[in-house]
């Protein structure tokens with residue numbers, strides 16, 4: 041019998057109805073307001089052709105992300121409005137479908153193993169899980185790298201991995217790096233939206249009295265080692281407009297010359313590749329949803345005396361036909377970003 045479920049890391053789905061080969065699904069908001077993340081697994085559907093009806097605005101430009109092992113992902117490259125149809129091959133016993141290309145915590149551990157690096161524990165999560173982090177290098181300067189302040193935003197994890205690959209291969213002198221790949225670790229494992237979580241999400245928790253142990257640990261770390269540069273990797277909203285781009289969320293108006301310099305360097309670095317990043321797409325400060333003060337990572341780190349620059353990089357879930365997101369592209373983007381960090385420091 042066909043089984044449709046969310047019993048895996050990152051799973052999030054509610055089966056509303058099954059009529060023959062047509063299945064209607066809804067994503068679970070849990071403690072978030074309207075958002076679009078979902079991920080489910082289909083088992084025992086070998087040889088069948090099934091149509092999945094999603095709610096409005098739940099599918100990207102290239103249909104669902106598809107995987108057989110939660111590690112390798114590709115786009116189905118086919119959808120029909122808010123539905124998609126999948127023909128299961130005779131040996132396809134288990135297939136995962138998701139809004140975006142998930143980044144499993146084991147993927148991060150595989151990457152560390154490749155380099156012989158051990159992860160350490162940042163803290164215990166609210167649900168008692170051990171939240172992984174790594175530190176690299178030694179020195180007087182401190183760079184803090186984070187992803188998944190919003191649990192569902194997996195493009196940020198791939199970009200972070202790319203940044204780390206480059207910084208491990210060619211380290212920055214006199215600098216210690218803290219990387220926290222899953223700030224909302226419980227949310228990543230449980231498949232929560234994370235964004236807009238009640239009473240507030242992890243990226244609105246940089247207050248005097250944080251409610252999330254991960255945020256508390258990052259602040260304590262910054263108090264001890266400083267945060268000369270801070271980069272926080274996100275995915276934007278679902279799709280459309282600026283959400284189809286790669287862009288920097290520019291924060292403090294007094295630091296605009298520094299943002300401009302970083303964006304110039306990043307644009308130049310990326311122009312050597314087939315990836316599209318244009319600094320004109322950066323989100324300006326005090327515009328639209330980007331208001332100050334806001335107790336988020338970028339704003340709060342920027343207030344620190346030693347902090348030269350901190351911000352969030354937003355990377356689209358899907359991109360566009362000429363700038364299409366893939367896991368490989370995201371890692372290459374991260375490598376370019378790391379080179380930009382090095383050039384920013386050196387010149």
Ligand SMILES: [Zn+2]
Nearest residue numbers: 190193274275
């Ligand atoms: Zn975010």
